[in-house]
Amino acid sequence: MYHSLSDFFKSWEFEAGATSRVLKNLTDESLKQEVTSNQWSLGRIAWHTVTAIKVISSQAGLRFAAPSEDWSVPSSANIIAESYTNASNSLIEALETQWADETLLEQIDFFGMKMTKGSLLLFLNQHQTHHRGQMTILMRQAGLSVPGIYGPSKEEWAQFGMAEPRQTLFD
Template identity: 25%
Template sequence: MSIKKALLIELEREKANTKRIISRLNNESFGYKPHEKSMTLGELTNHIVELHNWVDFVLSKETFDFHVDYVPTKLTSVDDLLSKLESDFEKNKAIIEQMNEEIVFEDWALKAGDHIIAAMPKTGALRFIVTNHLIHHRGQLTVYMRLLDIPVPGIYGPSADDKA
């Protein structure tokens, strides 16, 4: 299997997982915050959706600088978030389909100004900075959902709500 094919399978699977979760949300819950140090449900969901598009940042740049490149997404409805998730997927799919597979072995860095947060090959950045980060925050979102009594969908198998 090619690197492109493997990346596309993972990209599509994670998009479907995120879509399944976001589809259960309601716009009225976007202001919910389980703790004063937590993001609101809306901020967290926006971050999850924008993380999907970090595939582009990893594959098309040598560095991603939070002080220069990061603009938080601030969508306010489930429909808008699902639409962005889908459009970003299509954009990333096209990038992967057109890329030279050797690019994933090139170096990439995550920075905050002059401070290097992480430096690794792009293949590692796709796993560590994008996918693992995405899965982490998606897990947080399912806790918010549980606290709000919003049924949590199964992701890697049935959830307690799927069994009910």
């Protein structure tokens, strides 16, 4: 739970930056990548991550312009990445103008769950982290490079002058 907007802003800056880097590595073709035919595609997860910013935060009364319909999925990876950046920036602007630190203690009903607005912001951050993890797996399956998030990715180890990690424990 966040107790101050500035704490959320610091956390969101990092997490949104990480999500943005992931989305910017997608290609139009990769949006079709699926684990199985009855599961969400990479594009569907990416677009859901965009639209969830407004859907989740609107449950706490925040008002701002951003996509909220997660069907149909855009066929352009650039549109998804740009929409994410715009939605993220709009969220921050809405928080700066519509809430104060005291607002974070207010109780809300979030799809039948009682929580504070500060907890809702934590949920929003965790939600995008969850879907970002799903996207990185599908990105690997689609043959894309994955940016490092909480440390270097496989492709980034050499940039740090380090050997690539072993593939198995038995190498």
